[in-house]
Amino acid sequence: MGTQDPENATIDASKVTAVPLAKIYLHNCFLGGGFGRRGNQDDVRQAAAIAKQLGGRPVKVIWSREETTRHGYYRPMRVSRFRAALGTDGMPAAWTTRVVGMDEHYPGDEQVLRGLHKLPYFAPNQQFDYHLRKTHVPTGPWTSVGRSQNEFFLETFVDELAHVAGKDPYHYRRALLEANAEFPFAKGWIQVLDEVAEKSGWGEKLPAGTGRGIAIGDSRRLSRTEITICSVVATVSVSKKGEVRVERFDLVMDTGPFLVNPLAAERQVEMQVAMGLAAVLRQEITIEKGRVVQANFDTYPLLRPSEIPEIKVHFIRATDDPIAGMGEEAIGWVAPAVCNAIFAATGKRVRSLPLKDHDLSWT
Structure with missing residues (x-):
C-alpha cells in the first residue's frame, strides 16, 4: 500500500490486529502523490481489521472514487478578518488580524499561524x-497545509492596502519590506520580488480585461528555520461576461545554496501551480444534511490540459539558509496572485474561493 507515514501505519495495524509491532512489515508502494491525504491511516486500519476477521487470508481493499471523496479528511475551513489604519504616507500605522479555523490533524499553533507569525510587512502596531x-467534519492536511489559506488572506489584503494608498502593488510590498528591520528574510524577499517583476514584464x-497580480511568501514554520522564498505573478484575462482565463504564471523560487535536481524541482513547481489553480477556479467540498455532496470528478473537477497556462519557473539564490523543500512551496501563492490579477483586470475583489461562485463580469 502507499502511505506517507509508514511508522504510524504499522503502529495502527498492530493496535487493530493485536499483532506485536515487531511482526508487522509494511511494503510501501510509491504510487502517485500523497498531498497530505496519505498521512492519515484510516485505510490501513480498515484493511487490518478486515484481514484480522479473515484469519490470515490475503486481503485487497480498494476505495472507489466516491468513497475516497465522501469519506476522507478535508482541508480545514478557515475565515479571517484583516484591518489596517494607514498613515498619510499610505503605510500601515496599525494592523489587526483575526483568524478562525478548524484543524484537528495539527492541534495547536503550527498550522493556523503559518505565514502570519513574524509578519513580513512593516506595521509599528500589530495585533493578532x-x-x-471543532466541527463534525474530519480534517487533514492539504498540500502546503495552513499556509495556503493564510497567504491568500495576507497577500490579497496587502494588495487592497496598495490600492487604497494609491501605490503599485509590487512597489508597495517592496517598501513595506524595506521598512521592516525586524524581519530577518527581508533582503531575500526583496531580491525574489524584484526578479519576478522583471521576468513577468511587470508594469x-x-x-x-487583462491584469497582472503579484504575491510572495516563504515556507517558514514556527519550529524550523529553513525557508524557500517564492514569488508569483499571474497574468489573467477576464471576458466581459466574467469568464476567467489564466494566461501565464511567472514564478521565482529561492533555492538557497543548493538546487540538487533543477528539472525535478521545475516539475514540482508546475504541478503545484496546476493543483492550486484547480482549487482557485472551481474545486470545493460542500456539506448538506451531514454528508459531502461531491462524489467524483464530475462534481469535483480537475484542471484540464487545455486550461493549464504557460508556466515560467526561475530559480535563484537569495538566501544562504540550510537546504529546504520544493514540494509545496509555490501552491499557496497561486490563489492571491490570480485574485489580485482579477482585480487589476476588472476592479472586482475576490475574498473567498472558488471563483465559480463569483460574478466577475465587467463593462
Whole structure:
C-alpha cells in the first residue's frame, strides 16, 4: 500500500490486529502523490481489521472514487478578518488580524499561524489572534497545509492596502519590506520580488480585461528555520461576461545554496501551480444534511490540459539558509496572485474561493 507515514501505519495495524509491532512489515508502494491525504491511516486500519476477521487470508481493499471523496479528511475551513489604519504616507500605522479555523490533524499553533507569525510587512502596531473551532467534519492536511489559506488572506489584503494608498502593488510590498528591520528574510524577499517583476514584464501596458497580480511568501514554520522564498505573478484575462482565463504564471523560487535536481524541482513547481489553480477556479467540498455532496470528478473537477497556462519557473539564490523543500512551496501563492490579477483586470475583489461562485463580469 502507499502511505506517507509508514511508522504510524504499522503502529495502527498492530493496535487493530493485536499483532506485536515487531511482526508487522509494511511494503510501501510509491504510487502517485500523497498531498497530505496519505498521512492519515484510516485505510490501513480498515484493511487490518478486515484481514484480522479473515484469519490470515490475503486481503485487497480498494476505495472507489466516491468513497475516497465522501469519506476522507478535508482541508480545514478557515475565515479571517484583516484591518489596517494607514498613515498619510499610505503605510500601515496599525494592523489587526483575526483568524478562525478548524484543524484537528495539527492541534495547536503550527498550522493556523503559518505565514502570519513574524509578519513580513512593516506595521509599528500589530495585533493578532486566532481561534480554533471543532466541527463534525474530519480534517487533514492539504498540500502546503495552513499556509495556503493564510497567504491568500495576507497577500490579497496587502494588495487592497496598495490600492487604497494609491501605490503599485509590487512597489508597495517592496517598501513595506524595506521598512521592516525586524524581519530577518527581508533582503531575500526583496531580491525574489524584484526578479519576478522583471521576468513577468511587470508594469507593461495590458489590453482591457487583462491584469497582472503579484504575491510572495516563504515556507517558514514556527519550529524550523529553513525557508524557500517564492514569488508569483499571474497574468489573467477576464471576458466581459466574467469568464476567467489564466494566461501565464511567472514564478521565482529561492533555492538557497543548493538546487540538487533543477528539472525535478521545475516539475514540482508546475504541478503545484496546476493543483492550486484547480482549487482557485472551481474545486470545493460542500456539506448538506451531514454528508459531502461531491462524489467524483464530475462534481469535483480537475484542471484540464487545455486550461493549464504557460508556466515560467526561475530559480535563484537569495538566501544562504540550510537546504529546504520544493514540494509545496509555490501552491499557496497561486490563489492571491490570480485574485489580485482579477482585480487589476476588472476592479472586482475576490475574498473567498472558488471563483465559480463569483460574478466577475465587467463593462
